[in-house]
Amino acid sequence: NQPLIDKVALVTGGSRGIGAAIAKRLAQEGAVVAFTYTSSSQKAEDLAQAIQATGGQALAIRADSADVEAVKNAIAQTVKTFGRLDILVNNAGVAALAPIDQFSLDEFDRLIAVNIKGVFVATQEALRHMGKGGRIIMIGSINSDVVPFVGGSVYALTKGAIASFTRGLARDLGERGITVNNIQPGPIDTDMNPADGAFAEQLKKAIAIGRYGQADEIADMVAYLASPGAAFVTGASLKIDGGITA
Template identity: 60%
Template sequence: MNITKNFQGKVAFVQGGSRGIGAAIVKRLAREGAAVAFTYRSSPDEAKTLVDEITIAGGNVIAIRADSADPEALQQAVRQAVEHFGRLDILVNNAGILPWGSLEELTLAEIDLALAVNVRGVVIASQEAIRHMSTGGRIINMGSINADRIPVAGGAVYAMTKASLVGFTKGLARDLGPRCITVNNVQPGPVDTDMNPADGEAASQLKQLMALGRYGKDEEIASFVAYLAGPEAGFITGASLSIDGGFAA
């Protein structure tokens, strides 16, 4: 199988990359030639397995333990990646958590954590990354189709955190346009991961809401991210792009 090396000589930083969609993104970017640094918080075994798999396949990757809710740890992780690889071209803000429940049930600590990881973590990583990013860089935020549609109760806080990325993406795209750095927001629908498995309790209900009637695959999301990070997507910026199997159709 011929693999296009779109990212030969490029360096990517994936925030939250040890499992699920994040791991698929790390694999895809590495397979296309990028040197990749990714963060993890509580899954060291998965992180080591991913590093070993990519290294054996000839890729160049490092794992950095960093909590996305900790601004200083996140800043240092970006700096460590730059120090290790010498540059930074691509940032993927993938780390996220899923607070779910009615507003009166969620605790203040749960709400604060959701804001810290899903919103502030994106802002902090982007702020630090652009200090090191050269002309023509790429920033890709991982939002959610729930920013546009919440068909069941319990998702108000989660939707709020993901909707905030729409505005942040637009504003940052304006700020970085003169440097030819693009900023985009990917909004997946239900994807088969350990956070929301295709055979989980809510799966049958969610599938009925989707035009394609199935969950997405993490590789499908990764391929979309790779496109936005690549040379053919240089005229796309400030966009929130859905990859949701028709969830919002």
Template identity: 75%
Template structure:
């Protein structure tokens, strides 16, 4: 019998084909969970994550689902349950960042970021809790920018991540009686292809970080691993920064 802490559990990670999502999917699989992951535009990268998990002895499934498309998100939950027989852990990781000052932010861009960062999270969560039972976990990937926005152009992004922090607190009350915890991880600057740790912008950001370095995707995945486990059974409604002291 496996002694991995998530053996027998099934997880769905939205936006799991690259960056934080890929690291989270691999870590949950390493912990013993069967993992489904959604992707929008990177089928090859999604397949690479699945292959890495399967090569290590795990089970994984890639599902094409744009998080802005409510029906696609619902179908991803359905397909996860159909394939693996249950759902225990939802990681709402999919998100986009569009940066522009308020007078330059287009309505189309506003609608898109709201659709992905807020509506997509709502739909995935609503559908998932139809299947998640006692001991289940819902984990949001928010942002430290819900609490601190040290540069111009990030107001709408911060708006969406602030909504996730508030949603987390309300959901914890809704789902607590069912034994389901809900928590929000708020990363600071993390080295991904969307936010590389090299370049002039990165140098500026690094100067604001107490530890003077960008985080690694695997470090965020470590925190997800903890919150997904039985060890975190008394943690709910929390927004937990992992930012190297960016907001200190």
């Protein structure tokens, strides 16, 4: 049972962490998968080969989400290679934590460039190719609603923007049969937020389920939102957070 057979997906930031789990999962569902990365070339190649080894098709593209031309090229290359684009997962994101008095303008610009501008450019470009049944899936964060630690204001700002962008896009695209949704993970065990990190002990106490989430648990929700069965879900921000915000 492969509900995404004949679909082409692009996942930004797919070489590691949540994006890699999403790319793998979409391929298992039958989709052809392109994904971007910035520096982990080996991991990107290994992932593409792992997908190919199980009979899937995959393409790793080096494209920094902060670079407008690179993002446009990644979408053009996906369409040129696979002939279409049905699913865009805006996963690439960066975090930087510092109290507001110490937050540099350079870091602010980097977070805006990757977490917001990159998402806008990828979305606009992807929509040139997407038809009825298209899917845009954001990876936002629960930090758009709650920030239970010091230093997260700018990161939260970027993820809040994604939640509102999702609502507006859902209105723009409903008539075209394209859905737009925002997954808001809580703490997920990746390089960005390791479950054995210094930060983790404090966070775990606040998680109802008592542990970090796994990247695969986010990929499950992406697979659902990408599927034909999710056609009536749009404009939603969906938390997967082990109850940390409960």
